[in-house]
Amino acid sequence: MRIALVHDFLNTWGGGEYVLKVFTELYPEAPIYSLTYKQAIVDEFFPGRKIIPSFLQNYPGMPDKFKYYLSFMPKAIESFDFSDYDVVLSDSSAYAKGAITKGATKHVCYLHTPTRYLWSDREEYIKNAPIPLPIIGRSVVKGIVKKLQKWDLEAAKRPDVIIANSKYIAERTRTYYHRDPEYVVFPPVNVKQFKIGTPGDYFLVLARAEPYKRTDLAIQAANKLGLKLKVVGGGTKIKYLQEMAGPNVEFLGRVSEEEKVRLFSGCLAFIFPPKEDAGITPLEAMASGRPVIAYSEGGALESVVEGETGEFFSDQTVDSLVEVLKVFDPSNYNPQKIRQHADKFDKEIFKNRIQQIVNDALSSDKR
Template sequence: MNKNAGTKKIEKNNLINNDVFQISSNPPFSKRGIKIALVHDYLVQYGGAERVLDSFCELFPEASIYTIAYDKKSMHGHFEGKKIQTSFLQKIPFARSRHRMFPVLMPMAIEKFDFSNYDVVLSDSSSFAKGIITGQETLHICYMHTPMRFAWDDCQKYTEDFYFPKFIKKLIPFFMNYVRLWDRSSAERPDKIIANSKFISRRIKKYYKRDSIVINPPVNVNNFYVSKKQEDYFLLVGRLMVYKRFDIVIEAFKQLGLKLKIIGRGPDAERLKKMAHGYGNIEFLGRLSDKQLFDYYSRCQAFIFPQEEDFGITAIEAMASGRPLIAFRGGDIPEHMEEGKSGTFFDKQSSEAIVEAVEKFKNIHFDGEYIRNKVLKFDREIFKDKIKEFIENETSGFIEKQMRCFKE
């Protein structure tokens, strides 16, 4: 395969290395006899990682998906008609709804898959998918959302959301020793790693000693729009989970008395609602339709982002709606937000810091169109172009290397 044959040069902003790169006009992989598989940790909820997988499916429509567990109902029609291969955990009662209760079985589950009939495997992983075993004749490229957080970061912090029984919580540190050792060794298995942000690229280097290139995840920026009229509420959007720190936002707005609307559901909902009980300025809206969500984004005063995320998709969606952020200075957000131009930061995850940031926000004028233009680079089609070009180049080099080895 000659990667320079049949290509055309196009220029787009913020592409790999910020340079002009080549989009291949070669036929699809399947028509060139190149067989590709997709691997995903588990398909039990539809979020940012599943949006990435959706884009991969658009690029490689004939590829099968391998995943530890699959809950069709939770996918809301996504991946309908795809060939999905699941692990033995699929047959265990409650594995789909309580898959996190089986951390010691996950390595075995992911390693059982057979990829000997594939030329290329593209995994996207925040935990176990990167740990697949492939032969020397198969190229494995991993799109990494994050190194396994519950192994390398604060284990207690990230397992609070799982609501394990007390006796299991006591065993978690012992389980994690094994999982951490497996995670470190399995990180050597991908031939190439793509990180979803500079923040994650640094974490991959720290924990796995691996180099990676950065391709930010896709955001359907064209679904969002700038409204000329804003209302008097601030907005929180996301799964209601302990690590997202929505609790400190609620405490801040109890003090401020300003309107706060919270969109989303999750395991921390009951605790958060108890915190807000009796405060009429704080409203839980649950899960909304896309149309309703886009409307709430466009009309809020500002979007509150209190958590440290690998890639804050909801923050990018708010910016695509022309709305400024009030954000914790952590994770990937400092890569995308400009102080005073697209939002304002707070440096400590506390209600007091948020109150101070909101007061500071009130004295700044923000240009919605400027904010939106800053995130158009995350367009889904640009993401797909980058991924396609990277895989084309890596596959070409891999095949050439295989041919040289064969001749020798």
């Protein structure tokens, strides 16, 4: 079977890139098509892989300035030729789902989310979008977004099979794309990578320092209660977060995989404040036998079991999180049972399911 992998952008490392890495384990000979890539990301996480970028890779300022080229993205993803492949397996939170296949070539899309800045976060994006030149106003951005919405709706019809990464995203797919995903398969965790250890005296947050991750809630709650908090990850809002943090909050930046394992196994609990599409980091915490304190919306509702593997706070506010932290008792949780729950999401189960779906798509006559 000749298979091509398609990804939006290989410019950073996150949950979507982890899913792609699992796909590369499943199909080690498959090339990776991506609109743009950063060599440092490829060298660290995809060494030796064949990466095929779009024409955008050579545009001025790329790949760092990719947000300035949004209107070129549809043409870029459509420029790839997949006629030599039996299957295209894309993972998409934006443009990869719009890859065009012809003839007998099947397209299976693992959908992380309908494009946020075109649908659920549209108004916020228009308000805060990066503007490359002062002469270009918000009305131009609004026009670009409207044009991209039209393309995005059409692109969502192209895959032969859509796999939603959670029931939450399946519902959003119906809402925004008016299409029922054929499957729901939650993202994986490499359970064997993580270990049950002796918990220390700190809570843990691991996320990119971006607004929607809501790390600010965990920091402010820790400040209020005087709790020790370790924050892992970098991003555009790291200085903002550091400025609000008290002496009880420690910023560790990016850490190695070995250090990540140690931090998860040693935390009192993992705090997960965002409304996330699915969420891999809660699975990593549970694979370490540690409970999760999560906001009670989005994909966390499908992975965390209240009272058994963690707790929920009902409102995305500091006060709501504080109320849960006040009464949280880590001794109420059995690390072995928490890890057993994480086993349900192990990457080997995920790989078998994806492989079955791809094989079924290849043998199907449906186009």
